[in-house]
Amino acid sequence: MTTIKDLARIAGVSVTTVSRALNGYDDVNEETRRKIKRVAEEMNYRPNVLARSLVTKKSRSIGVILSEINRAGAKDAMLYEILCGINDRASELDYDILLFSTNPKKQLSKSYSDLCKERNVEGAIISGLRVNDQYLQEVAVDTSFPCVLIDIPAEGNNLGHVTTDNVQGARMAVRHLVELGHRNIAMINGHNEASVSQQRLNGYRLELEKHGLPFRTELVYNGNFSEEGGGDAMHLILRNHPEVTAVFTASDLMVLGALRAVERSGGKVPETISIVGYDDIVIASYCSPRLTTVRQDKYEMGYQSAQLLIDMLEGRNIQRKIVLHNELIVRESTSPLRKSN
Amino acid sequence: MTTIKDLARIAGVSVTTVSRALNGYDDVNEETRRKIKRVAEEMNYRPNVLARSLVTKKSRSIGVILSEINRAGAKDAMLYEILCGINDRASELDYDILLFSTNPKKQLSKSYSDLCKERNVEGAIISGLRVNDQYLQEVAVDTSFPCVLIDIPAEGNNLGHVTTDNVQGARMAVRHLVELGHRNIAMINGHNEASVSQQRLNGYRLELEKHGLPFRTELVYNGNFSEEGGGDAMHLILRNHPEVTAVFTASDLMVLGALRAVERSGGKVPETISIVGYDDIVIASYCSPRLTTVRQDKYEMGYQSAQLLIDMLEGRNIQRKIVLHNELIVRESTSPLRKSN
DNA sequence: CGAAAACTCCAAAACGTTTCGGATTAAAAA
DNA sequence: TTTTTAATCCGAAACGTTTTGGAGTTTTCG
CATH class of the missing domain: 3.40.50.2300 (Response regulator)
Structure with a gap:
């Protein structure tokens, strides 16, 4: 590896000048600069970022x-x-x-x-x-x-x-379901330690209330953002709350699991139950049925x-x-x- | 940031000793080492990797x-x-x-x-x-x-x-199709500048020949590894080679496009045409129909x-x-x- | 007891840069 | 002509480590 010292030696100037020439300072003669640049080019010089960072304190x-x-x-x-x-x-x-x-x-x-x-x-x-x-x-x-x-x-x-904007996202999802005529809307959430879960839950509640629908905590299940968890949650919903006709789910991945649970129970999406997901993951537009969801960029x-x-x-x-x-x-x-x- | 010099000063030893103590050399008294380690701990010392790499020439x-x-x-x-x-x-x-x-x-x-x-x-x-x-x-x-x-x-x-082993992978795919009774098997490949394409093509040819089936270059189309390209290729196959009943495709992504092309043409997978893909991407097990494919880990x-x-x-x-x-x-x-x- | 060996420690150099504080020379101004 | 100013350049220090080559003690051994 060729260093700045090599350049200095070959170009016949000091290390300081090489450094300043290459870094575009204006206290170096244009002709000198050209020569240094030429030499640097010829010798395929690459500044050592470690050394530079050590002194500048910037590692980029x-x-x-x-x-x-x-x-x-x-x-x-x-x-x-x-x-x-x-x-x-x-x-x-x-x-x-x-x-x-x-x-x-x-x-x-x-x-x-x-x-x-x-x-x-x-x-x-x-x-x-x-x-x-x-x-x-x-x-x-x-x-x-x-x-x-x-x-x-x-x-x-x-x-x-x-x-x-997770509150807004959740509200859009719930509003969509309400507008489709659904009144008993459950939610499959992630877990309580996720900020997004808290916000989406909040949006769910707000939108329900806006439409005069009751917010029932027993209709909210946590699926831990996993496919399996989503399936389990859906299973519980189907078993415990037959009146539910739609569910808002905090991630598409959980919807994938939920889809299976519905299928196992003999139901069909969206005919017997509507589901809206969150994220718009890639699979969402390829699985069957293709998922209605809230897209995050x-x-x-x-x-x-x-x-x-x-x-x-x-x-x-x-x-x-x-x-x-x-x-x-x-x-x-x-x-x-x-x-x- | 506390440096090795700070440690040396506080611990009352030289910089050398601190370095050697911390790096586990055995020419430092165990008691000294303990003291140095304690001080390092107390001062939350973290060695500067830049400086170290500069001299060791190893950046890890x-x-x-x-x-x-x-x-x-x-x-x-x-x-x-x-x-x-x-x-x-x-x-x-x-x-x-x-x-x-x-x-x-x-x-x-x-x-x-x-x-x-x-x-x-x-x-x-x-x-x-x-x-x-x-x-x-x-x-x-x-x-x-x-x-x-x-x-x-x-x-x-x-x-x-x-x-x-792309040759083996391609052969498995083709053998599977042959064993299902297919005789007119087309291939949708990636592009010629991909090594894996060359190998999979080779496997396709070898396996056909092994079963006494002719290798026909006109049945091989390039789909450039893209969904769209796969669709285009499939479109051409359907139009130009109605005798084809199965196609081996060099990537699942291209299969996704091919699936659409089949659908548009009024066909159905696998009833009117069988397709085996490559890669086993995530979507492969979620799309409809779920994809038969060669899994790469x-x-x-x-x-x-x-x-x-x-x-x-x-x-x-x-x-x-x-x-x-x-x-x-x-x-x-x-x-x-x-x-x- | 004296020499060798073992045990601890350290000063200084090195890694490849940037930057500080001038120094030298040439040009401009007085 | 002398003084300022501008244009170029450079030596040396600094960044935070590791490593080299010893030096000073203490222990061991013949």
Whole structure:
């Protein structure tokens, strides 16, 4: 590897001058600069980022912490799309991405922020934390490290936050069902430690009340955001609440499980029961029936996260909270209430 | 940030001793070591990886170059699963992952290997390159940089290579169709610049010949690995070759498009035409009909890539070529040839 | 008891950059 | 002509580690 010293020697100038020439300072003669650039080109010189970062304290890299990035995630590909967005924007702005995984072993010995500091990333984007994760406290307290959280509301000095409007999303879903004539609408939620669950539940309640329908806690089941959990929840709903003709589900993945449960019980979607999901994952438009769902733009969430974090890193003072809108996609898993129900 | 100097000062020893104590050298008194460790703990000391790497020349990080990591990839989530595998193994072995994207702009100004050298990764895993990519030459010539290629056969000093047995996979698919009674079997392939396409085509031909069936080039269409391309190819097959009763397709994604084309033409899968896909992407088991396909273990490919690269980095002399087996998954998109065809 | 060996420790150099504070020379102004 | 100013350049320090090559003690052994 050729270093800046080699360049200096060959070009017959000092190391300082090479550095300043290559970095575009204006106290170097244009002719000298040209010569240095030529030599650098010829010798295929690449500055060593480690050395540079060591002195400038800027690594131009950001950490991406995706909790539970595992094969199961392939089903909804949510993390993938978020990652794509982050990657695209970061790369446009010439930042590199360090991917941190958090396997259980590490989690015990090293906190995320230690991980980040050690690796000299300038900031981090974090997704998939539960609201009671200990790291949240850590990050909120330690204001020295810039973070952007995805789908976790948190205030703090060096904290940013991007999410979608989950209340609005849930309301759209419920309104759609109400407009189709449904009155007994259950909900399959994720789990209580997810901020999005709390918000979607809230939206569900608000929209019901707006239409003068009672909010009944016994109609809300948690499916833990998993296919299996969704199936179990649906099973309970069918068994315990035969009056229910529609259910709002907090993720498409859970709908997939619910679909099976309905089938097993001899019912049919949407004929005997309407379901609206959340996320608009890829499978949603390929499975049968195709899912009516609330689309979240995961890619955009990633893209905006990267933008926000880098804005923060570079000292631009902008809105630290970004809320994206959702969109209701009507497909085949919902239909008007039939008299026969 | 507390540095090693701070520790030395507080602990009352030299910087050297702190370094050696923390790194487990045995020329430091156990009592001294304990004290140093205690101080380090108290001051929440984290070694600066930049500084360390600068002198050791080891960054304990690997680059992952996924060409075309974009939202479209969410459909098959292949890259995601590969990435998961890489991530899991790398993290188990305590390596960090630097994610490199290759947008067209950068590609022109900087080659992958420059990118890697500049960023001081010790080696790279590369996926998604076409066999005629200029970087392949680059990488084959420049033996100084350890690389593992996924699905690209290449020999070289510092080169590793993991793939699945595409010939065998294709043969299984075709044999399955033959055993179902089909005689006129078309193929929808990817594109000619993909190594896997070449191999699958080869497997298709070999298996046909084994069963005494003619290999007819006019029955092979390229669908460019895209849903749309698969649809177009299927359209042509249906129009030009009404005798065809089964098609082997080089990716599930293309099957999805083909399914639509069949539907538009008034046919039905598998009743009027049988299709077997490749990859076993997530959608394959959710779409309708569920896809008979050749499963590749993408996660394992990633996992093995990481293992192989790190073996190479750490000087272990092992087999540089890893070929995983595929598995035929029979679902609903294939059925025995009917007399009515 | 003296020499060798073992045990602890450390100063300084090195890694490849950037940056600070001038120094030298040439051009412009007085 | 002398003084300012502008244009170029450079030496040395700094970033936070690891490593080299010893040096000073203490222990062991003949």
